[in-house]
Amino acid sequence: xxxxxxxxxxxxxxxxxxxxxxxxxxxxxxxxxxxxxxxxxxxxxxxxxxxxxxxxxxxxxxxxxxxxxxxxxxxxxxxxxxxxxxxxxxxxxxxxxxxxxxxxxxxxxxxxxxxxxxxxxxxxxxxxxxxxxxxxxxxxxxxxxxxxxxxxxxxxxxxxxxxxxxxxxxxxxxxxxxxxxxxxxxxxxxxxxxxxxxxx
Amino acid sequence: xxxxxxxxxxxxxxxxxxxxxxxxxxxxxxxxxxxxxxxxxxxxxxxxxxxxxxxxxxxxxxxxxxxxxxxxxxxxxxxxxxxxxxxxxxxxxxxxxxxxxxxxxxxxxxxxxxxxxxxxxxxxxxxxxxxxxxxxxxxxxxxxxxxxxxxxxxxxxxxxxxxxxxxxxxxxxxxxxxxxxxxxxxxxxxxxxxxxxxxx
Ligand code: HEM
Ligand code: HEM
Numbered sequence: 572x573x574x575x576x577x578x579x580x581x582x583x584x585x586x587x588x589x590x591x592x593x594x595x596x597x598x599x600x601x602x603x604x605x606x607x608x609x610x611x612x613x614x615x616x617x618x619x620x621x622x623x624x625x626x627x628x629x630x631x632x633x634x635x636x637x638x639x640x641x642x643x644x645x646x647x648x649x650x651x652x653x654x655x656x657x658x659x660x661x662x663x664x665x666x667x668x669x670x671x672x673x674x675x676x677x678x679x680x681x682x683x684x685x686x687x688x689x690x691x692x693x694x695x696x697x698x699x700x701x702x703x704x705x706x707x708x709x710x711x712x713x714x715x716x717x718x719x720x721x722x723x724x725x726x727x728x729x730x731x732x733x734x735x736x737x738x739x740x741x742x743x744x745x746x747x748x749x750x751x752x753x754x755x756x757x758x759x760x761x762x763x764x765x766x767x768x769x770x771x
Numbered sequence: 772x773x774x775x776x777x778x779x780x781x782x783x784x785x786x787x788x789x790x791x792x793x794x795x796x797x798x799x800x801x802x803x804x805x806x807x808x809x810x811x812x813x814x815x816x817x818x819x820x821x822x823x824x825x826x827x828x829x830x831x832x833x834x835x836x837x838x839x840x841x842x843x844x845x846x847x848x849x850x851x852x853x854x855x856x857x858x859x860x861x862x863x864x865x866x867x868x869x870x871x872x873x874x875x876x877x878x879x880x881x882x883x884x885x886x887x888x889x890x891x892x893x894x895x896x897x898x899x900x901x902x903x904x905x906x907x908x909x910x911x912x913x914x915x916x917x918x919x920x921x922x923x924x925x926x927x928x929x930x931x932x933x934x935x936x937x938x939x940x941x942x943x944x945x946x947x948x949x950x951x952x953x954x955x956x957x958x959x960x961x962x963x964x965x966x967x968x969x970x971x
Contacts, residue, residue: 628889629891629897631887669886671885671886672886675811675815678811678812679811680810680815751816754891755889
């Protein structure tokens with residue numbers, strides 16, 4: 572949306588832009604509303620990125636990602652708050668900077684992938700926070716425990732067939748029985764995801 | 772120049788000796804036991820406690836070294852042969868150095884580990900890593916060094932303790948009593964001084 576807005580250097584240019592905008596009126600309001608315009612059903616495709624980070628005392632921390640996941644979302648054009656998203660992560664696919672760290676994360680110390688091969692998130696409500704942003708409330712299930720969780724989503728690149736969201740959120744890991752290593756490692760897992768949706 | 776005029780180590784050296792002896796032997800048993808634990812989560816926590824106590828031992832051992840250098844030690848009992856004195860002295864210096872070297876090697880192990888786990892002593896103080904370059908090889912080297920030094924020192928300490936007990940129960944001299952608090956606590960004027968060559 573913002574790429575439609577030039578920065579006018581002069582009043583003349585501004586007037587020209589207003590004129591141009593008014594001529595384009597049928598599409599201009601829609602482009603100010605990326606979410607409603609992108610209404611539809613999408614599959615989260617494998618070009619997405621699911622990164623996370625856990626801070627540690629004294630600076631730095633553990634950075635990791637999940638290579639394997641599946642999910643979909645529906646953007647409701649008439650009422651964005653009725654939009655839905657579900658995503659399943661397969662923690663076996665966790666990547667970290669170190670093979671031993673990955674084994675540790677897969678073990679029953681953290682994800683316990685043998686008994687709990689999936690981590691799921693299901694939205695319960697979506698609240699618009701701006702032209703291209705929304706807050707997603709939902710339930711995150713990991714290690715057999717379900718807790719409320721919240722993420723912020725911002726529309727990134729999009730075209731007729733695809734839309735990309737940057738989704739961030741901080742999750743406390745102790746309620747899931749994953750509090751190993753606290754307080755050396757923070758209780759908070761910071762997610763930073765790029766979810767690329769392809770229209771179904 | 773002996774600074775001791777009594778036939779006792781004095782309360783400071785005695786307190787340090789027994790505190791360090793207890794912690795050091797306990798730390799070896801603890802170190803061995805934590806290696807046998809199957810749960811990785813529990814093992815992680817135990818290793819952090821091991822590191823915390825290790826740093827505590829390092830500080831106490833350093834204080835003891837300073838005390839030993841500043842205050843010296845009582846003259847060896849006159850009943851000891853020259854060989855016995857040299858043997859006892861050598862073992863004691865080796866043990867004193869081991870109580871520094873073992874935790875230092877452990878610190879080097881933690882510092883060179885490619886896992887980069889911070890040391891957060893007793894969840895209170897972040898102890899920085901030693902300025903060593905982490906690598907799998909360096910970590911393996913320091914792990915082996917730490918282990919060999921720890922078990923080697925443990926064996927030497929057992930020999931040292933056995934000798935002390937033999938002096939007390941078999942030879943019935945006052946080698947052990949000099950290291951016990953009873954004599955150090957008595958007022959100086961009432962202390963039994965078996966030394967004849969006190970001022971040598
Ligand atoms: C006087 C103090 C210490 C003693 C007597 C001691 C002794 C031991 C022993 C006996 C083990 C088990 C070795 C094995 O069987 O594989 C061990 C392991 C270990 N020690 Fe220490 N330690 C001391 C201090 C420290 C310190 C200060 C640190 C780090 C800051 C440390 C870090 C470790 C680590 C990380 C291991 C586990 C190695 C592994 O999992 O392979 N230790 N220690
Ligand atoms: C648990 C059984 C132990 C007993 C019965 C014992 C007994 C003694 C005795 C009687 C002395 C005085 C010897 C003399 O005057 O020549 C002594 C000194 C000493 N012991 Fe032990 N000890 C024990 C454990 C340890 C341990 C585990 C360490 C260290 C790892 C240790 C380190 C030393 C050192 C360094 C000295 C020299 C005195 C000083 O600097 O404080 N001892 N010990």
